[in-house]
Amino acid sequence: MELFTIFIGAVLVNNFVLGRFLGICPFLGQSKNVGMAVGMGMSVIFVMTLASVTTNIIYSFVLVPLGLEYLMTVSFILVIAALVQLVDIVLQKVLPALHRTMGIYLVLITTNCAILGLALLNVVKNYDLIQSLVFGLSAGIGFTLALVIMAGIRERLELADVPKPLQGFPITLILAGLLSIAFMGFSGLVKL
């Protein structure tokens, strides 16, 4: 039951993008159309789940026994960077079309604060291995959800009559704010 709470918490109540305001960069950059958003979302789910588990293992079995908790930020960044590079290499072989369309944005996941935030939150909340696995998976799903919703609305926005000064990023940011307010409606669903 507690795992379900973690799931709901990460996807809806404290959505990483719309609730915690992490990972705005790929959120705004990759939400132009639903196809690309789904592709990006899948990569993020993969990276987040793996990052969550790996950083948890590194923390519990390497840093804590040696008393090196203060190295967690640096080592987490190291692990995450390597993971994203791995995703890049694998994707180029397995799904070359997706790899080419995503281009630079795939690497954006590395410098994305959402992944690091996820790893650090695992430490703060003292999650064990299974919990951090679920947390990572749910965070990725929540990120994908926000991204796909944003992409869907932005696609429709292309055909709408937006006033000249608001065209492009201004209306997108307003949209993001409104989405965030909407997701606030979930607060209180899960006691954290």
Place this chain on the structure above:
Amino acid sequence: MDIGILIPVATLGGLGFILAVGLAYASKKFAVEIDPRVEKVEESLAGINCGACGYPGCRGYAEAIVAGQVEIDKCAPGGMDSIKGISEIMGTEMGQVVPKVAVVQCQGGHEQTEPKFDYQGVDDCRAAQMLGAGFKSCSYGCLGLGSCAAACPFDAITMGKNGLPIVDEEKCTACGICVRTCPRGIMALIPQTQEVYLGCINQDRGPAVKKICQVGCIACRLCVRKNPEGDSGIAMDGNLPSINYEKLTSWPEANDVCPQNCFIIRKITL
């Protein structure tokens, strides 16, 4: 040197080393072989990524060419130059390509037709077509909302005052995207040397057409009988005359014969 610094340095260093080895192994295992010819073929293409060839961008088409899966004459914007370049790199023969141009097969604008209802929806022909099969009295004619103009990657189409698209033949590369975009099949690609073509695709005949459009084809068959090449110049295909482009390239008096002035005579400037 303080011994205490060794442990964190060793830990971080060891972690980095293990990850580096892992990545090196992965890059070997998942290595992707790229044929150097793909780059060269891609350079011979037009480089606009318009998708007219049917492949995802110029890179996609270049890869298919090098893999030997497709003919080399599919790049319309690249034209003969691209075919020459590709045939040199791949060592294949060149075909001959007939240069084409996009034309509008409808003359029923605001002055010639009346709408069935007042449409207040998304400003896109494909969207309008989904609502009650369009707001135009003629269910085959141009809706005039400009999806073709928006889709053209070369900005060769603009919407005229009468609500019909106008093709700038200098800019048109006959890539075919407007043909695929138009939900009604108004746009078509014809050889650049073709002077006369039919400006209507309405499949109904007689009074049914006359009621809804002043310049729609009523299938009276006068053009079939009276054109300079006779039966081999124009033949009826259902309720629409079909011009044989190889036999009948030019017919300036077409609209003297046609009671509805359906034919469009192009000025050949290319």
